[in-house]
Amino acid sequence: MAPELHEVLERLESVEKQNRRLKWAGSLLLIAIALAGLAIVAVGRRTGPPEVIQARKFVLLDDKGRVRADLSMGRSGAEPELALYDEEGRVRAVLDADVTGPYLGFYDRNGLRQVVLGADQIGGSSLALYVGGGLYPVLKAEAGQFGASLSFFDPEDTHKLRRGGIDARATLEYEIVSESSSLSFSDKAGKVVWSTPLH
Numbered sequence: 001m002a003p004e005l006h007e008v009l010e011r012l013e014s015v016e017k018q019n020r021r022l023k024w025a026g027s028l029l030l031i032a033i034a035l036a037g038l039a040i041v042a043v044g045r046r047t048g049p050p051e052v053i054q055a056r057k058f059v060l061l062d063d064k065g066r067v068r069a070d071l072s073m074g075r076s077g078a079e080p081e082l083a084l085y086d087e088e089g090r091v092r093a094v095l096d097a098d099v100t101g102p103y104l105g106f107y108d109r110n111g112l113r114q115v116v117l118g119a120d121q122i123g124g125s126s127l128a129l130y131v132g133g134g135l136y137p138v139l140k141a142e143a144g145q146f147g148a149s150l151s152f153f154d155p156e157d158t159h160k161l162r163r164g165g166i167d168a169r170a171t172l173e174y175e176i177v178s179e180s181s182s183l184s185f186s187d188k189a190g191k192v193v194w195s196t197p198l199h
Contacts, residue, residue, distance in 0.1 A: 056073065057072040059071075062087070068085050069082065069084050079097055080096065081094060091107055092107055101121050102119050112132075115129055122144070124144030126143075127142075128140045128141075
């Protein structure tokens with residue numbers, strides 16, 4: 001065999017060996033990439049969403065970019081508050097927890113309160129219903145450690161007096177106390193005009 005042909009065959013054999021090594025290395029690299037991808041997917045499935053998300057405020061937007069809900073530390077920055085808004089951006093419901101206890105309020109389209117539900121720190125609770133954006137409720141139900149009461153108010157009445165835990169603005173008051181219960185009617189001045197014990 002001619003020396004040039006022998007040299008060409010040796011070079012061809014060397015190139016074929018390098019080609020086989022490159023094929024093996026490429027195959028191993030592809031397998032390693034595939035395994036790494038599978039591992040990332042498996043880890044992602046196992047961990048799921050984060051356990052804790054922290055922020056000072058969360059805002060929920062609708063598909064038109066309008067604020068529909070707001071979870072924050074409230075206007076004072078000291079108590080948590082959840083506000084729900086209508087499509088016009090008006091507050092329609094608020095849930096908060098302040099130093100006096102939790103509160104849930106519902107508002108009309110003009111931002112005037114309609115219903116207020118609350119609880120205090122010593123186990124008492126109340127429900128107040130408003131009409132026409134009044135400052136004072138027309139109906140108030142309260143329950144606590146000393147009994148329960150149901151009060152009906154004149155929606156036009158604007159004076160606010162408290163007498164022994166009973167609101168003197170009430171035109172009809174039904175109170176249940178541990179020892180005695182009573183039903184009473186009051187005038188606009190808060191003077192009881194009729195009362196009877198209930199047993």
